Each structure stands twice: as C-alpha cells, then as structure tokens.
Amino acid sequence: MLRGPDFSTEVNVTSPLHLELSRRDLLISSAATVAVSGHAASPVAAQSMGSDMDYSTSTDYKTQVSFTVNGEQQQLNVDNRTTLLDALREHLHMTGTKKGCDHGQCGACTVLVDGRRINACLTLAVMHEGDNVTTIEGLGAPGNLHPMQAAFVKHDGFQCGYCTPGQICSSLAVLEEIRANIPSHATSDLTQQAKISEAEIRERMSGNLCRCGAYSNILDAIVEVAEARP
CATH class of the missing domain: 1.10.150.120 ([2Fe-2S]-binding domain)
Structure with missing residues (x-):
C-alpha cells in the first residue's frame, strides 16, 4: 500500500487496473489521441457543435493599402506585418530612406507623414491608408x-x-x-x-x-x- 502526498489517499499499486505500458505502446496511444483530437477540431465537427470559430487553412494575411508617396498615388497589396519602411524600400524601391537599427532608436528611417516626422520602421504600412508620405526622394x-x-x-x-x-x-x-x-x-x-x-x-x-x-x-x-x- 502506498499513501499519496497528503498522507490520506491510498493507492493500491497491486490493483488489476494497474497497467504497465511500454514506450512503443505509449507512443502509439499518443498518436491515436492526436489523430482523434484533430478530427474533432475539423470544420464539420465544429459546425455540428455550434462553434463560430474559423478553421480556415488560408495563410493569405494581406491587405490592400492606398496612399500618396511624394505626390504619386500608390496602391500596394502587402502582408499585414509589413512596416512602412519595408513597403517604401522593398515594394516601391525608394531606397533613400535607410534601415538603421530597425528599432526606432537611430532615426535613419525618418519620413514625413502628413507633414509630421515618424520612424518608418515602427509603423505598419496598412496603418497609413489615405496618408501623404514624403521621403527624401520627394524633397529635391x-x-x-x-x-x-x-x-x-x-x-x-x-x-x-x-x-x-x-x-x-x-x-x-x-x-x-x-x-x-x-x-x-x-x-x-x-x-x-x-x-x-x-x-x-x-x-x-x-x-x-x-x-x-x-x-x-x-x-x-x-x-x-x-x-x-x-
């Protein structure tokens, strides 16, 4: 007889219900559990359970954004995580704006948005719908x-x-x-x-x-x- 940590619960290790699993059996049972869980989380099962969760497998997390850059209208379809700096440099090829620290600490990426200066590495492109952006190329x-x-x-x-x-x-x-x-x-x-x-x-x-x-x-x-x- 073995007592639990609270010294009040007895566990009978000689009970017929006690099973000894080999490592191979444990892996097989674990895989089966994952397979069953995955099936239960399928869209059909979720719908039958009245769940409103979206189990879409799409990985297209892009947004179309339109803004003016140096007097010209630009329209981009960018990943939602794309910074304004990367949109300018990688998508519009305006490489005058520099990527320095990429943490907003050096100011090398400073541009003007609606006349106010911002660090382009700290803001997302999708946040500037309809804005007027001026880079060094637009000054002279x-x-x-x-x-x-x-x-x-x-x-x-x-x-x-x-x-x-x-x-x-x-x-x-x-x-x-x-x-x-x-x-x-x-x-x-x-x-x-x-x-x-x-x-x-x-x-x-x-x-x-x-x-x-x-x-x-x-x-x-x-x-x-x-x-x-x-």
Whole structure:
C-alpha cells in the first residue's frame, strides 16, 4: 500500500487496473489521441457543435493599402506585418530612406507623414491608408535641391551619408514644430512663442543619430535654413 502526498489517499499499486505500458505502446496511444483530437477540431465537427470559430487553412494575411508617396498615388497589396519602411524600400524601391537599427532608436528611417516626422520602421504600412508620405526622394533632385539639402552639402552635414535622409526629413519637421509653437524639453518659457536656438535644435534632433559625428555641421545647416525663412 502506498499513501499519496497528503498522507490520506491510498493507492493500491497491486490493483488489476494497474497497467504497465511500454514506450512503443505509449507512443502509439499518443498518436491515436492526436489523430482523434484533430478530427474533432475539423470544420464539420465544429459546425455540428455550434462553434463560430474559423478553421480556415488560408495563410493569405494581406491587405490592400492606398496612399500618396511624394505626390504619386500608390496602391500596394502587402502582408499585414509589413512596416512602412519595408513597403517604401522593398515594394516601391525608394531606397533613400535607410534601415538603421530597425528599432526606432537611430532615426535613419525618418519620413514625413502628413507633414509630421515618424520612424518608418515602427509603423505598419496598412496603418497609413489615405496618408501623404514624403521621403527624401520627394524633397529635391540633383540640380534642383531642396534648401535643406543644399545647406547640408554646403556645411558638410554628412560624411558616410547613411543617416542623412533621416536627418534632413527630421530637420524640416523640427522647423515646422517650432513654427507651430510645439514645446520641447529645451523650451524655457511655455507662455511664449518657441524660438529657434541651438539648444532647441539639438534637443529636437536628438532622436537622429550620426555615427560619423557631424552634429555641429548639421546644426549649422539647420540654422542657416531657419534664418533664411520669413
């Protein structure tokens, strides 16, 4: 006689009901259980049980999304998990927007969506139905550079250039944020119009990293464009 853990339940190990299974028998019985369970979970069985669960075997989890990119209407059929960054680079072949950390920490993938800057690696393409997206390709072209692009060239605001598209897109958004009187951690007086200063620009651009360390040149480029604006 053997007592259970609570010392109150007796288990008769000599009972005729006690069976000794070989490893082979155990595997066979397990396989049979899985087969029966799988049959019970079939769509027919589920329907007969009044279940509203969808047992569809389809793996097509795609959505059609339509948005404007650099002034042109684009329509894509993408996997629901596709980021805006991958949609731009892999589907539309706009490789100016860079994939840096892919975790929203470096700012290399910064683009403008309806005039506001976002990290394209942290948002899904299907979330931007009807939005207006601007990438570095939509700002200017060789021979007709955007003033911010020209200022970056003039002040040597880049070295390897990998972070530059995100830096430029973010720079334009920073000036608009200041113009709209959106405060930052560097804003000293919230009752006054936000002003352009080195402290403001450095704080607002802190999410865009440059491994080459061209920060002072980037700052000079932004200040020049800011001072040239009315």
